[in-house]
Amino acid sequence: MPKVSSVIVPYAVYLRVYEPLAAFPEPERTHWARYARRPDLPSYQDELRRSLAGLLPTPPVAAPVQESGDAFVTEVDGVLCVCPWRTRLRGWLALAELDEELPRPVLEAALPEVVRLQAAQDHERWLESNPDARPWIRMAVWQVPLHWFVLVSDEERAYEKGTGEVAPVLRYRTPMVQARRRVARSLRTLKDSMDEGPLVEGLLDVGRWLEEFHPRSLVELDYGGLVHVLPAGDLEDDHSARDVAEGIEALRTGDGAAAGEAYARLVERWRSVRDRRSAN
Template identity: 40%
Template sequence: MSSFDSPLREALASAVRNGPVEPFEAGVREQDMWLRSQVAAPPRLLPGESPDGQALEAREVMVLEPHDVPTGPAATVGPGPLVCPMDLRGRSAAALVGFLGEAEIPLRSAVLSLPVEKARVRASAVVGELAGKAVHVLSSTWTVPLPWFVLVDPTERRLVASSDGTRKRVSWRAPMADARRRVARAHSVARESLGEEGPTKILRETGRWLERFHPHSAVELDYGGLVQMMSDSDLMADTSAEDVHAIVDAMESGDAGEVGERYEALRDFWSEFAAHERYN
């Protein structure tokens, strides 16, 4: 909390006092905020903003305590609370800019409540407000970018079910110092083995993102709603974090056979879920 500047720090402290978003509820809360923005009169272009397009006070925040993050002797986490603003307005604006650049004209016209170019200008302005700031949540649809697994210790996977057993959550948590160290090593190895593009580029961008945060903060990798598409047998068979770390080790030692076998296993596991993007 102490790493945030005023007035955001006070807004986040108020949000924490009023009750942070539970991890199981984060996806549902985002959907609810978006739906409320669309049924408002007049409709808002983005969730988390007033009718005139101004940002509302930050109310959506997730919280961790330092003791919830596995640490070793070389990493410090805290003091708590560790707070993560969900940044829904900015993330929605970035997604909207991407949608407007890729969607067909009839689809763009059907989903917008104002002219396309006006929506593009307003969303781009919100994205511009993020420049130089730390976006606290990065997300991906239908699959997890494989380079993200290097941030975490494979042995620290957490599988938790809701009290009624209807929802599951898969996540890893790591001290920021450990995550930065792992990404830096993987980036160096990938650059030597693969060049500057592909996974190397993702690792470079991820490392730069991590540098925006306080060195005593933490990072969490979470499957989000994707885990609801996974059966118990899928979760038992999921060795993604182990495979990615083994690939980095194998690239460093020059073991091309190990790299190929591990990558094939990852491709087979994740291709089923990635295919849903085409179905949708």
């Protein structure tokens, strides 16, 4: 499949689940098997560009009229695993959160109320025949939610510096069973050590989401477009998953000082990212 554009769309980071081909019912299973044999599969940048392209027409398109037939694919121990884009579904879900994330004037300028209402109605009608639908991809902008790092370990970190023609990559990949186990263990520690807050709430939410997928799935945390706005040195030194794990372990053993040090490293690292966001 040809690439949409060479222009880089930065800032977005992703949490993805790749399910084994056997987890998909027919005829979708056959579709993905054929799809994976294509010589030129699209990248995450292509997926994001297509989503943003919907905002260009007048009036803008809040969610695609048709669901995407594209996916990310990979092999795990010789087994083909698929992460469907489901761009339409994710567009609907994102719309439900915009009221809390954007000031009203900005929201109205980007997506007028009539467009949002029509999209919400389309989603409600679609849910009547697809009540159990869930996305395979979660996205955040400008920073990785800290509770995502709980799912992975520093040993699973992969960083490639890239070249002039090849973009850098920073990602983690872990088996689903490991991700679920880490969520459960961390929740026990956090609930014993602190009051419920954003970290616990985020873990509960992502834990429920992971339970929706095949146990032999692969979980991927991908810095995505964020690698294009952070200096190479910052990326190379970024071991946020290790800091999160050390902080939670310190809480488990009652070492408040060590937990505070780990948290301070995280705050300092991601403050620099937020500063770049403000500058843009």
